[in-house]
Amino acid sequence: xxxxxxxxxxxxxxxxxxxxxxxxxxxxxxxxxxxxxxxxxxxxxxxxxxxxxxxxxxxxxxxxxxxxxxxxxxxxxxxxxxxxxxxxxxxxxxxxxxxxxxxxxxxxxxxxxxxxxxxxxxxxxxxxxxxxxxxxxxxxxxxxxxxxxxxxxxxxxxxxxxxxxxxxxxxxxxxxxxxxxxxxxxxxxxxxxxxxxxxxxxxxxxxxxxxxxxxxxxxxxxxxxxxxxxxxxxxxxxxxxxxxxxxxxxxxxxxxxxxxxxxxxxxxxxxxxxxxxxxxxxxxxxxxxxxxxxxxxxxxxxxxxxxxxxxxxxxxxxxxxxxxxxxxxxxxxxxxxxxxxxxxxxxxxxxx
Numbered sequence: 001x002x003x004x005x006x007x008x009x010x011x012x013x014x015x016x017x018x019x020x021x022x023x024x025x026x027x028x029x030x031x032x033x034x035x036x037x038x039x040x041x042x043x044x045x046x047x048x049x050x051x052x053x054x055x056x057x058x059x060x061x062x063x064x065x066x067x068x069x070x071x072x073x074x075x076x077x078x079x080x081x082x083x084x085x086x087x088x089x090x091x092x093x094x095x096x097x098x099x100x101x102x103x104x105x106x107x108x109x110x111x112x113x114x115x116x117x118x119x120x121x122x123x124x125x126x127x128x129x130x131x132x133x134x135x136x137x138x139x140x141x142x143x144x145x146x147x148x149x150x151x152x153x154x155x156x157x158x159x160x161x162x163x164x165x166x167x168x169x170x171x172x173x174x175x176x177x178x179x180x181x182x183x184x185x186x187x188x189x190x191x192x193x194x195x196x197x198x199x200x201x202x203x204x205x206x207x208x209x210x211x212x213x214x215x216x217x218x219x220x221x222x223x224x225x226x227x228x229x230x231x232x233x234x235x236x237x238x239x240x241x242x243x244x245x246x247x248x249x250x251x252x253x254x255x256x257x258x259x260x261x262x263x264x265x266x267x268x269x270x271x272x273x274x275x276x277x278x279x280x281x282x283x284x285x286x287x288x289x290x291x292x293x294x295x296x297x298x299x300x301x302x303x304x305x306x307x308x309x310x311x312x313x314x315x316x317x318x319x320x321x322x323x324x325x326x327x328x329x330x331x332x333x334x335x336x337x338x339x340x341x342x343x344x345x346x347x348x349x350x351x352x
Contacts, residue, residue: 007129008298010291011118012143014284015239015277018059019122022095025054027068027157030085035075043071058096058231063278066124066150073153079183080190082153086160087194091168091221097121099230102223107166108215111136124154126291128298128338135177136215139207139338143290144283145326152183155206156191163195171220177209204329204337239277239284242270246288251312253288256281290326293319297335304331 013019028051032040044051047064054060072085091098097120104110114121115129126141142151159179167173175196180203188199245262246253254262259281260270274280289311296307308319324330329337 007115008295009115009118009123009127009129010143010295011123012126012287012291013062013118013123014144014287015063015237015274015279016061017237017239018119019062019065020095020097020120021054021057021060022093022097023122024049024060024065024068025051026089026093027065027072027085028054030088031068031072031075033088034081034084039075043068046071061277062122062124065122066146066278069153069157070150073149079149079152079186080156080188082156082158083160083191083194086157086164089161089164091165092227094165096229096231098223098227101169101219101221102228104169104219106215106219107170107217110166110169110219111162111215123158125151126294131212134212135209136212137207137209139205141205141294141327143287143294143326145286148182152181152206155181159208160194166214166217169219169221170217172217174210174214174217177211177214180205180207182206238273239279242274242284243288246284250288250292251310253285253312286326289322293323293326293331294334297331298338300335307331 028040028044028049031043047067049060049064069082072081075081078084091101094101100113100117100120101110104113115127124144124146126143128139128141130137130139140151140155146154159176163174163176177197179191179195179197179199181199181201182203182205183201185201192198241263242259245259256267256270260267263270265273271281274284292311293307296302296310302310304320305316308316311319313319313322320330323334327334
């Protein structure tokens with residue numbers, strides 16, 4: 001496979017890491033539009049947020065956005081609900097992101113700007129971006145092991161937002177090249193209507209492609225002087241401190257007791273703070289190891305045995321079992337699926 005671009009983005013956010021407040025506000029507005037005022041008030045109360053306050057802040061903790069998306073899935077059994085919720089996105093409602101998009105000349109500039117700075121748009125997934133044969137392919141990886149329904153909702157919401165906002169930014173319509181979903185076959189009329197393509201189902205990854213000609217479309221949206229401002233995003237994050245300690249310790253990760261000592265706190269307090277932010281020690285350990293393993297597999301220089309050793313595993317079979325637990329497929333199969341273009345659709349991810 002000949003590629004001119006290969007980029008693994010380990011951008012999945014968790015806990016109290018800063019997520020754009022305008023994203024949460026948009027999801028809550030969609031819940032009001034789709035399910036009514038009562039549902040909207042109930043979700044706001046559950047998350048402890050006030051929409052009138054969200055308009056005046058830049059970042060919120062990730063767990064609130066994740067909670068809003070979970071509520072969206074709970075309120076409907078429509079497997080297209082994520083994309084329906086993104087249908088009313090408007091550039092004017094993108095908060096501080098407008099200041100960054102105003103620097104872009106083409107849709108490609110917008111995409112790569114956000115791909116390189118996931119904190120500006122928020123993300124709960126890792127992704128593999130490839131460019132070949134005149135097509136950009138974005139393949140999502142569920143490193144946080146979100147429930148399948150919730151992960152698909154995030155994927156369709158993100159894709160729907162990209163399409164709606166992209167069309168407004170360039171002032172013309174365009175279609176997505178292809179969409180692949182890991183879900184079994186279901187109604188896709190809204191996806192087809194919005195994106196201009198029929199999705200495929202039972203794929204090994206959620207992914208979408210778009211033609212190079214679409215990426216070359218010029219930005220025509222007229223940003224005001226106020227919208228061109230780029231505020232500095234600063235938000236202390238407890239989870240970021242924990243992740244930093246874990247990454248610095250690689251390949252031998254600390255125990256909960258050792259980590260608590262480094263953070264000058266007790267095991268009980270550390271466990272409580274992680275729980276308050278929708279995390280656990282094991283989730284963060286797995287996140288760090290998963291992302292390191294994926295990066296090494298994609299790099300393609302090391303064998304499974306060497307990767308296992310570099311990540312602190314004493315036994316390669318333990319690494320293979322752990323990786324399968326993290327991502328649903330052992331390292332060898334994952335590497336073959338990552339490298340497939342166009343993607344193959346095996347009958348099961350559980351085979352070696």
